[in-house]
Amino acid sequence: AAGLAHEIRNPLAGIAGVIEIIGRDLPPTSTARGVVKDVRQEITRINRIVSDLLETARPRPLQVRPGDLNTTVEHAVMLARQQALSKPITIDLKKDPALQEVNHDSDQIHQVLLNLLLNAIQASEGKGSIQVELQHRDENAVIVVSDNGRGIPPEHLPNIFRPFYTTKGNGTGLGLSLARRIVEEHRGRIEVTSSLGHGSKFVVFLPFHPPAAEIAQND
Ligand SMILES: Nc1ncnc2c1ncn2[C@@H]1O[C@H](COP(=O)(O)OP(=O)(O)O)[C@@H](O)[C@H]1O
Numbered sequence: 142a143a144g145l146a147h148e149i150r151n152p153l154a155g156i157a158g159v160i161e162i163i164g165r166d167l168p169p170t171s172t173a174r175g176v177v178k179d180v181r182q183e184i185t186r187i188n189r190i191v192s193d194l195l196e197t198a199r200p201r202p203l204q205v206r207p208g209d210l211n212t213t214v215e216h217a218v219m220l221a222r223q224q225a226l227s228k229p230i231t232i233d234l235k236k237d238p239a240l241q242e243v244n245h246d247s248d249q250i251h252q253v254l255l256n257l258l259l260n261a262i263q264a265s266e267g268k269g270s271i272q273v274e275l276q277h278r279d280e281n282a283v284i285v286v287s288d289n290g291r292g293i294p295p296e297h298l299p300n301i302f303r304p305f306y307t308t309k310g311n312g313t314g315l316g317l318s319l320a321r322r323i324v325e326e327h328r329g330r331i332e333v334t335s336s337l338g339h340g341s342k343f344v345v346f347l348p349f350h351p352p353a354a355e356i357a358q359n360d
């Protein structure tokens with residue numbers, strides 16, 4: 142599967158390089174600059190789809206280390222803000238300075254947050270407001286991601302974590318299934334509440350002290 146990733150990513154990197162050069166040579170007033178930007182965004186999107194497909198086909202084993210969840214979440218928020226630059230969307234982050242370290246795979250939890258944030262961005266209509274908040278509740282570190290987007294019809298809720306379930310024309314339906322799998326491998330859980338037309342709230346619970354031997358290590 143890693144070979145397949147290279148087969149797709151290498152030509153894409155080639156295209157991205159050419160686009161970069163073309164973009165640099167365009168006069169500042171050229172209308173083609175917009176097209177260059179579109180192509181760059183589409184390349185980012187293809188890369189993400191390839192990552193999601195590969196991650197689904199062959200999950201990476203967790204690499205768990207004690208670390209500050211505030212930092213992991215902050216990195217994902219910064220990346221999501223970049224993705225939302227062209228839209229009237231604000232993403233607020235409330236860290237929890239008192240949060241104990243959490244044993245987690247920071248790359249994979251980063252992926253979880255990014256998937257939740259991209260969904261929140263895509264659900265936003267008009268002025269989007271997305272809130273990310275870290276908290277501690279009993280034996281869990283908690284990450285709350287809420288948006289004021291279109292919401293999820295109650296009859297869709299049972300389906301949203303299923304692989305390949307999507308209501309988007311260009312969705313893969315893999316984001317939430319990956320997110321849930323990663324969180325469950327950390328012995329945590331994801332809860333969702335949503336109100337149609339008002340917004341959605343995803344809450345990730347990660348235990349501070351999962352029994353070490355019990356954290357799933359894929360083979
Ligand atoms: N924040 C959200 N607001 C509204 N709907 C959402 C949100 N997050 C997820 N969904 C719904 O869940 C579906 C599955 O999400 P996901 O697994 O990330 O796949 P994709 O984003 O590719 O559609 C989405 O197509 C959408 O219908």
Ligand SMILES: [Mg+2]
Nearest residue numbers: 256260316317
């Ligand atoms: Mg998604």
